[in-house]
Amino acid sequence: MAFRKLIGTVLAATMIAGAPAIAAAPKTTTFVAASPESVGFTREGLAKLDAHMQGLVDTGHLPGVTTMLVRHGKVVNYQVHGKKGFDGPPMTKDTIFRIYSQTKPVTGVAMMILYEEGKWQLDDPVSKYIPEFASLRVFKAVNPDGSFDTVPADRPPTMREIMSHSGGFAYGLVPDNPIDKAYARNVLAARTQQEFVDNIAKLPLVAQPGTRWKYSVSVDIQGLIVEKLSGMSLGDFMKTRIFEPLKMTDTGFWLPAEKMDRLASLYLWSPKEQKLVPASGFMVLDITKPPVMASGGGGLVSTNADYARFAQMLLNGGTLDGKRILKPETVKLMRTNALSDTIMNSDVPPFNTAKGRGFGLDFAVVLDSAKAGPQGEGTFSWGGAAGTWFWIDPKNDLFFLGMIHILNKDGDPAIKDIDDDSAKLVYDALKDPKK
Secondary structure, three states, rough: OHHHHHHHOOOOOOOOOOOOOOOOOOOOOOEEOHHHHHHOHHHHHHHHHHHHHHHHHHHOOOOOEEEEEEEEEEEEEEEEEEEOOOOOOOOOOOEEEOOOHHHHHHHHHHHHHHOOOOOOOOOHHHHHHOHHHOOEEEEEEEOOOOEEEEEOOOOOEHHHHHOOOOOOOOOOOOOOOOHHHHHHHHHHOHHHOHHHHHHHOOOOOOOOOOOOOOOOHHHHHHHHHHHHHHEEEEEHHHHHHHHHHOOOOOOEOOHHHHHHHEEEEOOEEEOOOEEEEEOOOOOOOOOOOOOOOOOOOOOOOOOOHHHHHHHHHHHHOOOEEEEOOOOOHHHHHHHOOOOOOOHHHOOOOOOOOOOEEEOOOOOOOEEHHHHHOOOOOEEEEEEEOOOOOEEEEEOOOOEEEEEEOOOOOOOOOHHOOOOHHHHHHHHHHHHOOOO
């Protein structure tokens, strides 16, 4: 998934109020096991996948990793390798990870639940729900005194555009970009929901709405809109409308004390030391208590097993175990490219180098398998800043999940392409797709 690496799976360090803890609950599972051969895979091919992951652990590139492959609703391969930390206990199937930007698809589903209820429309201006965004301006240049030369936005960004990162907002984590620098100083430093909104409104867009793709705080904005339209905190809405129906008992915005020992240790690839070191800094969110602001763009923790239930729901067209979260046509809308021809034909990264892919509503999507790689056309995916990744392939009726806990993993060539490597190994092992 080179597309995802090109744009980065970065976290906006902003959190929105009222997030519930992960409640202690009995383990649940929907999935039954299947032999590889019964669903078209070879045992030898999947052994290569396992060997690759174990090799990364054995050579010290990872403390541990957990992966799951599901086809036709059956678990084909579910493995844990290594430890929760280099000096920690063994990795387990119930190990909890900070999933960072893998939160975004969950927020997208929350948005689409409200969409189905008629609470908003894709072409509505975002200013209909956040009036502070009614008179945004667009960056033109940096003045000699450091201020921004701007022009008025042609119009406010639409809801479709904030769900496809084409509204013109930024993120704050590109150090050589003047708008990103301003986001880092102001938006990412916001301590209240209103301060977050006000600081975004004061800064210019990077481009006119709908003319450029740029990864951004748009999903945190979506989290605010979920709260406004539902009258609930983002955490409570996700809990009642997504997590409880799907029996995702280990997913939430913070962990109670009795679950902290299940959390994987978080590491950072250090360019200076050329090795993994314990992570520190603003990316290490405090998950021991409810956040002041719960980030729709990157605040959840989860497990491989929990996220598998979310993925299977989407693969099923919005339902799992008789619980419907979304309609099939809504899921299809989310995994349909939402970007204009102007953006898709742009010379601006990532689309000048990520041919065969586009972006739907909070998902990257495969448009052309011949150009994009081994996944089937219509595959939708995303991942997180600490290296978690997943893809859902409706054409082949499968999904894959991988979880590691490494910030800046792209600094280590051995794990930089762990998502692409896993995809190649999975599809190499799929010898009989018709089964």
